[in-house]
Amino acid sequence: MRRSYARRSGNPLLYFLLGPLILFLLFGAGSYLLEPPPLAATPVPVATAQSLSASLFNLEQVSAAGSVINPVSNIVPAADPEIADLLAQVSIQNLQAYVITLERFGTRNSFSATDRDDFGIGAARRWLFQEFERVGNGRLEVVFQDYSFNYLGIASQQRNIVATLPGTGNSPGVLIMVANYDTARENVLDGESLNPGADDNGSGVAALLEVARLMSSRTWNQTIIFLATSAEEQATFGSGHFVQRAVLEGLQIEAVLNNDMIGGRAGIPQSVRVYALGPDTSPHQQLARYIDFVGGLYLPTFPVTMMSGLDREGRWGDQRPFVQAGFPAIRIIESEEDLDIQSSTRDVWTLLDFTYLQRTTQLNLAVLASLAGGPPRPPIPLIRAAGELGSYQLNWEGVPGAAAYLISFRPLGSLRYDPFRFVPATQAGDVILTGFTAPQGYAVSLAAIDRSGRVGAFSPEVIVAP
Numbered sequence: 001m002r003r004s005y006a007r008r009s010g011n012p013l014l015y016f017l018l019g020p021l022i023l024f025l026l027f028g029a030g031s032y033l034l035e036p037p038p039l040a041a042t043p044v045p046v047a048t049a050q051s052l053s054a055s056l057f058n059l060e061q062v063s064a065a066g067s068v069i070n071p072v073s074n075i076v077p078a079a080d081p082e083i084a085d086l087l088a089q090v091s092i093q094n095l096q097a098y099v100i101t102l103e104r105f106g107t108r109n110s111f112s113a114t115d116r117d118d119f120g121i122g123a124a125r126r127w128l129f130q131e132f133e134r135v136g137n138g139r140l141e142v143v144f145q146d147y148s149f150n151y152l153g154i155a156s157q158q159r160n161i162v163a164t165l166p167g168t169g170n171s172p173g174v175l176i177m178v179a180n181y182d183t184a185r186e187n188v189l190d191g192e193s194l195n196p197g198a199d200d201n202g203s204g205v206a207a208l209l210e211v212a213r214l215m216s217s218r219t220w221n222q223t224i225i226f227l228a229t230s231a232e233e234q235a236t237f238g239s240g241h242f243v244q245r246a247v248l249e250g251l252q253i254e255a256v257l258n259n260d261m262i263g264g265r266a267g268i269p270q271s272v273r274v275y276a277l278g279p280d281t282s283p284h285q286q287l288a289r290y291i292d293f294v295g296g297l298y299l300p301t302f303p304v305t306m307m308s309g310l311d312r313e314g315r316w317g318d319q320r321p322f323v324q325a326g327f328p329a330i331r332i333i334e335s336e337e338d339l340d341i342q343s344s345t346r347d348v349w350t351l352l353d354f355t356y357l358q359r360t361t362q363l364n365l366a367v368l369a370s371l372a373g374g375p376p377r378p379p380i381p382l383i384r385a386a387g388e389l390g391s392y393q394l395n396w397e398g399v400p401g402a403a404a405y406l407i408s409f410r411p412l413g414s415l416r417y418d419p420f421r422f423v424p425a426t427q428a429g430d431v432i433l434t435g436f437t438a439p440q441g442y443a444v445s446l447a448a449i450d451r452s453g454r455v456g457a458f459s460p461e462v463i464v465a466p
Contacts, residue, residue, distance in 0.1 A: 070434055073422040075404035078453025079297050083369045086214050087298060087362045092354045094213070095361065098206035099263070099349045101127065103196040108183040110156060110231045112191035120191065121230065124181060125159050128205070128228055132163040135213035140165055140226075147241040151234045154189065160238050161228040163212055167372065169221030173254035175371055176225045177211060177364060178239060178318050179204030180232030180260065185343055188233055198349040199334075200342055201232075203263030207361040214365060220372035222254075232260075232318050239318035243325050254457065255287050255371060256329035257364055258319040261337060264356030269335040271303045272360055275319075276330045277310045280413060281443055281461055283328040289410075289417055290458060291330070291367050297455075298366040302359045305335065306415045332360065374456030375401040375448035383444055383462055390436040392464065394444075398429055399456075402448035406455065407433065412441040412463070441466045 102108065105127075106119045114122030125144075132142045145160040161181075183197030184190075196202075205228055212226040229238030246253060262272070276288035285308070292304040311317050311331055322329035334356070341347050381396040394407065405428050406420040421433055425448075436442070443461040450456075 070421070071423045071427050071431060073404040073424040075424065075449050075451065076422060076453065077293075077297060077406065077449060077455045080370075080373075080452045080454045082218075082452070083366060083373070083454070084298065086218070086369060087365055089214055090210055090358050090361050090365065092358050094210055095206045095357050096349065096354050098131075098209050099198050099202040099352065099357075102181070102202040102205060103198050103349050107191065107193065107195040108181055108197055109185070109188075109191040109195055110151075110158060110182050110234055111154065111189055114157075121182060125161060125228075125230070128161050128181060128209075131209055132161060132212060132226065132228075135209060135216060136163065136165075137213075137216040139216045140212060145242065145245070147238070149231060149234070149237045149241075151231075151237070152189065156231075158230045158238060158241075160230060160242055162242070163226040163228075165212070165216055165220065165224045165226070167221050167223040168219050169376075171222050171376060173252040174223045174225055175368055176227055176253060176256045176322075177208055177368060178227040178229060178256060178258045179208045180229045180238065180318055181205045182230045182233050182238075183343075184233035194345055195343075196345065196348050198347050198352055199263040199265075200261050200347055201259075202349070203261060203352060203357055203360075204259035206357065207259050207262060207364055210361050211365045211368065215368065215372075218373075220369070221374075221376075222372040224368060224372055229318055236316060236318055236320050240321040243321040243327075246327075247325055253322065253327040254377075256319060256322045256327055257291075257367065258317050258322075258329065258331045259360070259364065260317045260331060261333050261342075262357060262360040263352035263354075264334045264360070265336075265338065265351055266353055268353075268356075270301070270356070270359075271305050271335045272363065273305045273307050273333050273335060274330050275307045275309055275311050275317075275333065277323055278308045280308070280415060281463065283460070284323060284330055285415065286445070286458060286461060287328045288330050289415070290371075291332075291363070293417055294367050294370050294455065295363050297453075299359060299363055302363065304363075308415065332364070334360070370454055371457055374454035375399050375450050377457040378402075378405065378446050378448055378459045380459050380462055381444065381446060383464060386432045386434075388434070391432060391434040392436065392444075393430070393432050394446075395430050396428070396446065396459075398425060399448050401450050402428070403451040404428075404449045405446050406449060407431075407444070407446045408458070409433070409436060409442040409444055409464075410461070412443055439466045 105124045113120030141164045183195040231237035276284040319329040376399045386393040442464045445458040445461045447458040
């Protein structure tokens with residue numbers, strides 16, 4: 001990914017009011033800006049003063065009406081054996097073969113050859129299309145998504161590869177794993193020079209193919225899209241086009257995992273960075289918290305380092321257009337990067353740590369499988385004060401497949417979830433929780449757990465003021 005150009009000026013209020021029209025102007029062919037307009041914060045539900053008035057409720061009366069005070073469930077989050085089995089099947093040999101194959105195309109620059117079978121972006125994308133079909137077990141629906149753009153006065157025809165694994169449940173939302181397959185030297189118009197792009201971003205594409213292979217061996221409740229984009233190095237045109245189409249078609253995107261430079265190298269910390277735009281109440285950081293939480297269940301020795309920000313200073317990735325359009329999106333990147341290797345002929349497969357790449361692939365797989373295979377996201381709970389300070393009554397409607405619920409009262413400002421409260425499904429929907437620090441403000445959300453320990457998506461957070 002490239003360093004960004006100077007931000008263009010604009011009226012943030014105008015962008016917010018015009019909505020879809022601005023999205024079209026931003027993502028339309030040939031007119032996508034090199035830098036997006038200022039990103040508006042997503043509104044967060046806030047419990048009103050009236051709903052938190054202790055005088056509206058009597059703790060004894062509410063409890064007598066059937067509420068449960070501080071219930072405890074024997075159903076707790078755990079590593080589901082079926083998902084753990086999939087993680088064990090992530091193949092280092094496959095990942096290595098994918099990266100080597102991509103490197104052998106010489107360059108995948110957006111302006112490189114499209115009519116050769118041995119060199120350039122055209123050969124790379126045709127191979128990718130065929131590989132998605134091969135690993136898809138007959139379940140992946142693979143299509144090219146064509147678009148054109150004009151970059152620095154040069155017109156170009158480009159193709160994303162979109163591989164869709166349809167879900168079997170009723171949820172209209174989709175999950176997306178994305179990685180760009182193009183490469184670039186310092187001269188982003190150079191389509192002739194060698195540019196192996198093993199880590200940047202052959203590693204992300206390899207993980208994309210391997211997760212698609214393994215998830216296609218099962219059925220899932222929710223639809224998953226595996227998206228390989230081009231022209232990421234030219235201001236994220238490929239993902240910008242996908243987002244434009246998604247908005248115009250009304251696609252409900254619930255989570256986007258962008259993988260860019262995840263191959264690692266010998267000697268770097270065995271952890272991964274996850275960039276998520278703040279504040280801590282944003283849907284992007286809520287997604288990052290979920291990744292951190294699920295990663296702790298399945299890969300406790302490969303921790304997540306949560307980074308508050310859209311990306312590194314002055315940098316970008318394919319998560320950017322999704323964030324700009326309001327979809328929860330994050331970037332996964334190796335723990336340390338080497339600027340001397342990026343965008344150079346030194347970015348070759350022999351420098352990668354394929355055990356590290358295996359673990360970053362497993363992290364993606366664990367998160368997508370938990371979201372797609374766990375219970376549905378619960379609705380936003382109704383929260384009221386209940387008698388004494390530090391006590392709250394929560395009401396919500398249950399979801400199918402839930403054996404229990406975990407409830408998070410996350411102190412405002414914290415990047416991670418606080419210790420959870422657990423509620424069995426038989427007692428859920430109307431509970432009273434006590435013992436919270438009265439002056440503390442909280443962001444409250446809940447998620448359902450099935451009997452195997454899979455945790456689904458959390459409800460949007462509700463702010464409980466001090």
